[in-house]
Amino acid sequence: MSWAIDWLHTVSLWQATGVFLIINVLVVALTVALGEGLMRRFAHRRVAPEAPALERQELVLALACVLINTGVTFAGLLLWRAGWIRFRLDWGPRVLVDLAVLVAMMDLGMYLLHRLAHAPWLYGWLHAPHHRYERARPLTLFVLNPLEVLGFGSLWLTACVVYEASWAAMFLYLFFNTLWGVLGHLGVEPFPDGWVRWPVARAVATTTFHARHHLDLAHHYGFYTVIWDRLFGTLAPDYEASFARSQVVTPDAPVPAPTPHAQ
Helix, strand or coil: CHHHHHHHHHCCHHHHHHHHHHHHHHHHHHHHHHHHHHHHHCHHHECCCCCCCCCHHHHHHHHHHHHHHHHHHHHHHHHHHCCCCCEECCCCCHHHHHHHHHHHHHHHHHHHHHHHHCCHHHHHHHCHHHHCCCCCCHHHHHCCCHHHHHHHHHHHHHHHHHCCEEHHHHHHHHHHHHHHHHHCCCCECCCCCCHHHCCCHHHECCHHHHHHHHHECCCCCCCCECHHHHHCCCCCCCHHHHCCCCCCCCCCCCCCCCECCCC
8 A cells, every 4th residue: 555655645647637537437337337237137126117228418428427536536636645635544443434434424415415406496407417317227327417526526525534534444435335326226126125124234225215216306315325315204105115126117118207306
């Protein structure tokens, strides 16, 4: 790890930008590949309509997401060099504590931002591009309004400034965040049948949970857990009963009209 820190201290900003761009491109490529593999593996457990042919706008928005995430990574480097972001190099049980803190902070922050993005005065011009693709696919994770990407990136940088975590916990969080993002946009349910009946596990968001949000705008604003949706009354009453319920929908079938936003 020391060599990486030395490199971050001395690398030119242009070289750092190039490396960060390559990393973010690889993240998208590997995430989509993993998602496509999971879709094939659990094709018999479809919980959302299949996605239609890929549109050019999806690729444009995904490219914009890559560029903005590269900029967020670059901003993180500058904040670290300026002493605003600090991290520890220790290993051990504290890493898991740090990871839990980061997940909890980001889960609440992203719930609040997501809920705000569905406000009538913001939704149409900010969050609507993501919901244009009701039939989600793994790439849909990256199909967002650029301002939303910047907002979520800023939330992550704020968490890094506020909480001094270990570098290992920060790395694990970024991996966890990407994994949960692609799981939410599979359209098939890889979680076991009994997931929503098991203690602790039932608080963890599933593919069914987020797939429901794409068709029901009034519910399910959480990302990693259903805790905040339960607390703030935005969990669909029949979520657990409908968990992993197969949706037999052909590719050409019309998608049901989304349920309106909660008032």
